[in-house]
Amino acid sequence: MDLDFTPEEQAFREEARRWLEAHVPAPGSLASLDTPEGFEEHRRWERTMYDDRWSVVNWPAALGGRDASIVEWLVFAEEYYRVQAPKRVSQNGIFLLAPTLFEHGTNEQKARYLPPMASADEIWCQGWSEPDAGSDLAGIRSRARRDAGGWVLDGQKTWCSRGAFAEWCFAIFRSDPEAERHRGLTYFLVPMDAPGVTVRPIPQLDGETGFAEVFFEGVRVPDDQVLGGVGEGWRVAMSTAGSERGLNLRSPARYTEAAGRLLDRYVGRLAEGGEAAEAATALADRVARAYVDAEAYRLHTYWTASAVAEGQAVGAEASCNKIFWSETDLAIHGLALALGGTGSELLEPGPDGGSRPGEWLDGYLFALAGPIYAGTNEIQRNVVAERLLGLPRG
Amino acid sequence: MRFAFTEQQLELRGAVRQVLASECTPADLRALHERPPEPAAGPALGRADPGRTSARWAVLAELGAPGLLAPEAHGGLGLDEVDLTGVLEEAGRVALPEPLGESAGLVVPALAGLLELPGAGADAGADPGKVARWLGAVAHGEAVATVGGVEVGRAGPVLTTAPLDPDAQLPDAVPCRTPRVVASDRADVALLVAPGAGGGLEVHLVEAAAARRLPTPSIDGPRRPGEWEWVPSPETRLASGGAAAVLVGSLVDRGALVAASQLLGLADRMIAMAAAYAVDRKQFGRPIGSFQAVKHLLADARVRLEFARPATYRAAESIARGRPGRAAHAAMAKALASDAADLAARVALQVHGAIGYTWECDLHLFMKHTWALSASWGDAVTQRARVLAEALAGRSG
Numbered sequence: 001m002d003l004d005f006t007p008e009e010q011a012f013r014e015e016a017r018r019w020l021e022a023h024v025p026a027p028g029s030l031a032s033l034d035t036p037e038g039f040e041e042h043r044r045w046e047r048t049m050y051d052d053r054w055s056v057v058n059w060p061a062a063l064g065g066r067d068a069s070i071v072e073w074l075v076f077a078e079e080y081y082r083v084q085a086p087k088r089v090s091q092n093g094i095f096l097l098a099p100t101l102f103e104h105g106t107n108e109q110k111a112r113y114l115p116p117m118a119s120a121d122e123i124w125c126q127g128w129s130e131p132d133a134g135s136d137l138a139g140i141r142s143r144a145r146r147d148a149g150g151w152v153l154d155g156q157k158t159w160c161s162r163g164a165f166a167e168w169c170f171a172i173f174r175s176d177p178e179a180e181r182h183r184g185l186t187y188f189l190v191p192m193d194a195p196g197v198t199v200r201p202i203p204q205l206d207g208e209t210g211f212a213e214v215f216f217e218g219v220r221v222p223d224d225q226v227l228g229g230v231g232e233g234w235r236v237a238m239s240t241a242g243s244e245r246g247l248n249l250r251s252p253a254r255y256t257e258a259a260g261r262l263l264d265r266y267v268g269r270l271a272e273g274g275e276a277a278e279a280a281t282a283l284a285d286r287v288a289r290a291y292v293d294a295e296a297y298r299l300h301t302y303w304t305a306s307a308v309a310e311g312q313a314v315g316a317e318a319s320c321n322k323i324f325w326s327e328t329d330l331a332i333h334g335l336a337l338a339l340g341g342t343g344s345e346l347l348e349p350g351p352d353g354g355s356r357p358g359e360w361l362d363g364y365l366f367a368l369a370g371p372i373y374a375g376t377n378e379i380q381r382n383v384v385a386e387r388l389l390g391l392p393r394g
Numbered sequence: 395m396r397f398a399f400t401e402q403q404l405e406l407r408g409a410v411r412q413v414l415a416s417e418c419t420p421a422d423l424r425a426l427h428e429r430p431p432e433p434a435a436g437p438a439l440g441r442a443d444p445g446r447t448s449a450r451w452a453v454l455a456e457l458g459a460p461g462l463l464a465p466e467a468h469g470g471l472g473l474d475e476v477d478l479t480g481v482l483e484e485a486g487r488v489a490l491p492e493p494l495g496e497s498a499g500l501v502v503p504a505l506a507g508l509l510e511l512p513g514a515g516a517d518a519g520a521d522p523g524k525v526a527r528w529l530g531a532v533a534h535g536e537a538v539a540t541v542g543g544v545e546v547g548r549a550g551p552v553l554t555t556a557p558l559d560p561d562a563q564l565p566d567a568v569p570c571r572t573p574r575v576v577a578s579d580r581a582d583v584a585l586l587v588a589p590g591a592g593g594g595l596e597v598h599l600v601e602a603a604a605a606r607r608l609p610t611p612s613i614d615g616p617r618r619p620g621e622w623e624w625v626p627s628p629e630t631r632l633a634s635g636g637a638a639a640v641l642v643g644s645l646v647d648r649g650a651l652v653a654a655s656q657l658l659g660l661a662d663r664m665i666a667m668a669a670a671y672a673v674d675r676k677q678f679g680r681p682i683g684s685f686q687a688v689k690h691l692l693a694d695a696r697v698r699l700e701f702a703r704p705a706t707y708r709a710a711e712s713i714a715r716g717r718p719g720r721a722a723h724a725a726m727a728k729a730l731a732s733d734a735a736d737l738a739a740r741v742a743l744q745v746h747g748a749i750g751y752t753w754e755c756d757l758h759l760f761m762k763h764t765w766a767l768s769a770s771w772g773d774a775v776t777q778r779a780r781v782l783a784e785a786l787a788g789r790s791g
Contacts, residue, residue, distance in 0.1 A: 288778035385689030
């Protein structure tokens, strides 16, 4: 056991820090990525990173990455959050679909889809949930029908993050209505501009169009847009879900960085004295707990990373992760608002002349989604109980 | 960066786990619970080895556990705190009542550290020969060692040793009393912290034979807390002044680590017991573990345990390497492990229902030890306050 970063890891950190400090936009200077302008501003930032090979550091160099180790990837994320760099508009692609493509894609698919994903020329959204299939994902009813030279897709997907603006969608459809419900699914890669695709944007809590409903009516896709084999959709989707719940999606740096700012806010309130200081003192133990939990998540991530680096698989432990990071995120941002006291619901002036949530309210709104997406925390608790503790299925 | 145990560490831990599974059973713990407290000090054991406590210590000694941190020259294994944390997690899993954490994790490194100081203990008058003798005896498992006189408060170490006569002046030759010394009746020697001259502190090595020991009744009976009445003297003094302050600082960090390590094992054990019970126990014609209300209780406990582990192993690594952050790291580990084990105890009882509330069910053996360890060496709230203070100091530069 050696918790020192190696000289190579340290050098990687320094290089990343130098580059980020020279290039990162000022915090909050981009419009929300859930607006058309903001989406394009975030796409340009991804492109800037890609041009200097920082957009997908853990990918092979041939695909625009740096062959970074998993520890280096975590180090990069720490530096990324340290400078409060923009949200990753490519995240559904680079963090969720990409690991699935690396595992299940053909060489042709990897060559076709990964480079434009890395450069953000093609941004992906996820088409899994349906109006009647949320937590019960295997209950999806959108259909894929065999047709000459490919497939015809019909149905409706919903809560597709970035679905209003994305170029591509990775989605699961029922390809065999007769098969057992987990076995009749197939994973498709679908262009959002294909004839028959209709997108209806859905405004989120903050009023921005963070997700969309997507309708498929007779959408034709060729065979080479099936990922991982016909009828294999559930298995392939679970590998994506593992990434979503486990290491890939939520870097611990998000929480350690926010927890650090939470401490600053706490100190600031103490320094004000009077009512503010008393309110802060009353929250001291909860602030400390949020800080400790963020650190515990960071340590757990490095622990998992070492296990992965030595060839161990991350199983249902990913569900523990998802519960923990989502609740930690809520705790940090909820406490920051509580420290603010009266008026923490007020908006701030945005770069476009309008108003928008400040960093803590924005973070809180974002955090509120955490226990819901990627499989609700209730579903994760079932997974932990059944797969890690051996309790019977209900 | 490699944040994982070595094969050798996993093997050692596996060996300890295997041995303790048969050497420290719930029946053994019951024997120690049901043994009435002894009225007065006396030989370590009243009757023939109740709860197999002496036999078990001998087995642990054969494995080298008490001397795990001692240098090989003093009969130890020369291993480090990362090795020890895994071993103590296994001790927790069986609610080991003997003071392995105190002997192996606190007294051995304290004595070994004193011998490494230039002019070992000379300023305080400690005899290096005596220190080395005790180190060897404890490392070999020939002597059982414990610790007392210091607990953990928000602002740092809290000294609990006080003169019998409140008007008397410590340090020397004034009879004093140290409360809550664990393994009070079976220890051969204790490292006791006492107030020193001018508001300072001192560390003494006190032989059991030189103390009057009174048992203190506890809900966690097998832990055997007791009060020691003893007289500090130049002969017992190991360190004073700066050396004593450093030693006590180290005890505070190490105490948090050894308690946290054991709490991880206790939590795991209680969750496993409750999960097994939830599979067996049927209501409404199905196992209660198939109900989400039960699943989610246990899942929450499992999650808290999952995230307490790496933090505890990190604290072990920090202490082993003498890292500057070790105090905060140990505090964080203790806060997380205490919370995880407290939640596991609470949930395990709820899942067991009324049977878990009985003496007959084994669960209480583990719950009670959890309560004792969770409150010792700084409870979760105290340790979080220490972490917060440290973090704020760090951020303000």
